[in-house]
Amino acid sequence: MEIIELTNISKSYGKTKAIKNASLTVNKGEIFGLVGPNGAGKTTLVKILTGQTKPDKGEVTVLKNNIVKHPVKAREKIGIIPEQETPPSFLNSEEYLQFCAQTRKLTNQTDNIREWLEFLEFKNEKNKLSKDLSRGTRQKLMISQAFFFKPEIVFIDEPLVNLDPLIQRKFKKYLRKYVKKGGTVFLCTHVLSMAEEVCDTVGFINEGNVIKTENVKKLLKQYKNLESAFMRIIK
Amino acid sequence: MLLKELLREEWRMHSTMFGNTNFILFSLVIFGLCALFALITPLFISSKSILSFSHYLFFALGISIGSFGLSGREVLNKRFGEISFIAYSSKILPVSVKQIFLNFALKDLMYYTFFFIIPFCTAFIISSAITTITITQASLMFITIPLTFFFGLSLSFLMTTIYSRSKIIIQLIIGCSIVYVFLNLGFFTQEIVYENMLPPLQLFFNPTMKMLIVNITLSAGLFLISTLLFNFEFKAKGKGHKTLFRASKKPSAIKAFMLKDFIDLHRSQGGFGKILFSFLIPILIIEVMMSFVLKIFSVSGEGLLILFSVIIGVTASTIYNWLAEFDNAKKYLNLPINPKKICLSKTGLSIILGIISGSGLLIISFLFSEASITSLGFSFIIFTSVFAITLSVLVYLTGLNPNTLLFDAKTFLKYMLTLAPIIVFFMLQAFSYSKINHLFLIPAPIILTTISIALFKKSMKKITIFE
Numbered sequence: 049m050e051i052i053e054l055t056n057i058s059k060s061y062g063k064t065k066a067i068k069n070a071s072l073t074v075n076k077g078e079i080f081g082l083v084g085p086n087g088a089g090k091t092t093l094v095k096i097l098t099g100q101t102k103p104d105k106g107e108v109t110v111l112k113n114n115i116v117k118h119p120v121k122a123r124e125k126i127g128i129i130p131e132q133e134t135p136p137s138f139l140n141s142e143e144y145l146q147f148c149a150q151t152r153k154l155t156n157q158t159d160n161i162r163e164w165l166e167f168l169e170f171k172n173e174k175n176k177l178s179k180d181l182s183r184g185t186r187q188k189l190m191i192s193q194a195f196f197f198k199p200e201i202v203f204i205d206e207p208l209v210n211l212d213p214l215i216q217r218k219f220k221k222y223l224r225k226y227v228k229k230g231g232t233v234f235l236c237t238h239v240l241s242m243a244e245e246v247c248d249t250v251g252f253i254n255e256g257n258v259i260k261t262e263n264v265k266k267l268l269k270q271y272k273n274l275e276s277a278f279m280r281i282i283k
Numbered sequence: 284m285l286l287k288e289l290l291r292e293e294w295r296m297h298s299t300m301f302g303n304t305n306f307i308l309f310s311l312v313i314f315g316l317c318a319l320f321a322l323i324t325p326l327f328i329s330s331k332s333i334l335s336f337s338h339y340l341f342f343a344l345g346i347s348i349g350s351f352g353l354s355g356r357e358v359l360n361k362r363f364g365e366i367s368f369i370a371y372s373s374k375i376l377p378v379s380v381k382q383i384f385l386n387f388a389l390k391d392l393m394y395y396t397f398f399f400i401i402p403f404c405t406a407f408i409i410s411s412a413i414t415t416i417t418i419t420q421a422s423l424m425f426i427t428i429p430l431t432f433f434f435g436l437s438l439s440f441l442m443t444t445i446y447s448r449s450k451i452i453i454q455l456i457i458g459c460s461i462v463y464v465f466l467n468l469g470f471f472t473q474e475i476v477y478e479n480m481l482p483p484l485q486l487f488f489n490p491t492m493k494m495l496i497v498n499i500t501l502s503a504g505l506f507l508i509s510t511l512l513f514n515f516e517f518k519a520k521g522k523g524h525k526t527l528f529r530a531s532k533k534p535s536a537i538k539a540f541m542l543k544d545f546i547d548l549h550r551s552q553g554g555f556g557k558i559l560f561s562f563l564i565p566i567l568i569i570e571v572m573m574s575f576v577l578k579i580f581s582v583s584g585e586g587l588l589i590l591f592s593v594i595i596g597v598t599a600s601t602i603y604n605w606l607a608e609f610d611n612a613k614k615y616l617n618l619p620i621n622p623k624k625i626c627l628s629k630t631g632l633s634i635i636l637g638i639i640s641g642s643g644l645l646i647i648s649f650l651f652s653e654a655s656i657t658s659l660g661f662s663f664i665i666f667t668s669v670f671a672i673t674l675s676v677l678v679y680l681t682g683l684n685p686n687t688l689l690f691d692a693k694t695f696l697k698y699m700l701t702l703a704p705i706i707v708f709f710m711l712q713a714f715s716y717s718k719i720n721h722l723f724l725i726p727a728p729i730i731l732t733t734i735s736i737a738l739f740k741k742s743m744k745k746i747t748i749f750e
């Protein structure tokens with residue numbers, strides 16, 4: 049079942065054409081990886097898909113919602129981990145998660161929040177102000193805010209860069225579990241080994257063009273690994 | 284060299300935001316407003332009072348600006364905004380934080396001199412052709428007004444620096460001074476006393492070389508002491524902060540945002556001291572001065588209180604600036620929040636905090652003004668309605684970015700032009716308070732509040748959802 053549908057999207061910032069007539073679809077229950085070089089348009093595409101930026105033209109449907117028309121409403125069921133993790137500075141971690149719960153109009157989230165503080169192993173830092181957290185912990189906080197309320201889709205822009213290997217493994221395992229239960233993940237990365245490891249499908253983007261989307265298993269039959277596929281396809 | 288870079292950076296920031304001409308235009312707008320002030324007021328008030336009042340005005344401005352002692356290093360990130368990049372380079376470059384800070388302060392001094400003081404003094408020079416103010420007096424202002432501003436700034440810097448180390452000491456000093464001035468109000472509003480209380484004003488009336496040196500040494504000394512005491516390091520609270528956010532049975536985005544903003548204001552360095560130093564104290568100084576200057580008009584106590592309530596109403600909207608300063612709607616794009624709600628909650632919290640602190644100020648003013656108790660209720664209504672209209676005009680014109688957009692010449696002009704008639708209206712009422720029928724004043728607050736609500740609704744429509 050298609051849960052994300054992007055049709056003929058274009059977006060320019062002044063003279064820079066960030067996205068050029070891109071289309072793609074993502075099915076429910078899969079981990080979709082968008083890979084591409086720096087400046088390819090990954091972040092821009094995620095922003096369009098999550099109603100943060102308005103595309104110049106084209107249609108976006110996520111969870112059957114027209115994102116361009118109802119950008120805020122659609123975000124209620126969506127978790128987002130932005131590229132730059134900037135939680136508001138003067139709330140402590142626990143408060144920030146409560147704040148997210150309340151702005152999402154959810155009740156009884158205290159247990160969920162505690163679960164995430166424990167799962168990502170930063171419970172003993174829950175009283176520190178977000179601005180005083182280390183970058184890795186800040187990223188843990190942003191992961192928690194995207195997942196604690198059991199959303200239907202989560203968008204992740206560069207998920208693991210600051211996490212230590214142990215937490216990375218834990219989190220990757222969690223992602224598999226999450227999609228097995230019916231969740232969907234859309235992630236952007238240029239860490240190809242990670243995409244190869246966790247993604248079901250990858251989309252290649254370069255200079256604003258979505259060049260190809262393909263099942264990872266199929267790709268691996270054709271190429272040695274995702275890296276060599278990337279080198280071939282993006283050129 | 285660093286200073287030059289900072290100034291250039293500031294210029295670039297403003298000119299890319301508003302365009303070069305607009306940036307120059309801003310000081311022209313200030314000039315125009317000052318010219319009006321310089322031309323009109325001497326018609327009514329003795330030149331001596333006007334000149335003294337002007338000095339106290341810049342003293343109050345200095346106090347308000349100098350409150351940067353509150354926020355330690357944060358000041359480099361927040362008050363100086365986007366140019367904080369240079370401040371961060373202190374970690375890489377071989378320059379000390381103190382050096383950078385001194386340059387920032389110097390830059391600020393030049394900035395205000397250029398944009399406020401020079402236009403103000405120039406206006407007086409020009410108007411001296413037709414008013415009772417002499418050209419010598421007006422030229423002298425070019426020296427004494429910057430000195431006054433610097434004196435206020437240094438004094439406030441010292442107080443706020445101590446405040447950020449020990450609140451109690453400063454609270455005691457301020458509390459005692461208020462009580463002391465209040466008990467001896469007659470004494471403090473004597474011409475001879477207030478002229479001598481402010482060193483730069485003393486210099487203005489008795490320009491001697493000795494006095495000039497005393498003045499410069501005094502302000503620079505205060506400033507240097509503050510710099511030595513100033514906290515340059517962020518100190519994260521070791522054991523962290525107790526969680527104030529509790530799960531709610533009826534969650535609402537607006538309530539959550541108001542609580543968050545309250546916590547931000549409270550936990551950022553200086554906390555509520557910001558409201559104290561940038562709003563309450565400067566206004567009290569201006570009020571004491573006004574009650575003196577207006578004595579000659581035999582303005583009734585009631586009239587004076589009305590005037591005060593208007594001033595408090597206009598300035599209380601600075602709380603909105605503080606609330607908007609910590610925030611950026613972009614930080615919440617991961618949540619299902621309409622930026623309209625962010626604006627709504629900030630306005631709501633500003634109203635709550637503004638009414639609380641403004642009422643406190645109004646009560647102190649009431650004690651100063653010898654007005655009747657019925658007029659207190661009345662002036663409260665005027666205060667709230669003027670506050671409402673100022674806030675809604677501010678929100679309408681600048682949305683979620685009051686701290687940057689108000690420096691746009693066009694926006695600032697619109698802001699002043701909208702508020703001026705309202706202020707003038709109430710001033711006229713205040714001057715003729717004993718002569719007119721008080722019922723005449725009643726419709727004004729109702730009309731103002733209605734307009735504010737309508738304007739606020741309109742400003743909600745202007746806020747866009749997308750980044």
Ligand SMILES: Nc1ncnc2c1ncn2[C@@H]1O[C@H](COP(=O)(O)OP(=O)(O)OP(=O)(O)O)[C@@H](O)[C@H]1O
Pocket residue numbers: 061064065066084085086087088089090091092093238
């Ligand atoms: N707000 C903006 N204003 C102007 N140009 C922008 C803006 N955001 C993105 N761009 C431009 O759009 C293009 C795509 O940027 P985007 O951030 O989407 O790339 P990316 O694939 O996420 O890169 P990276 O891997 O480095 O994160 C770039 O050329 C970038 O300079």
Ligand SMILES: [Mg+2]
Pocket residue numbers: 090091092131205
């Ligand atoms: Mg990116």
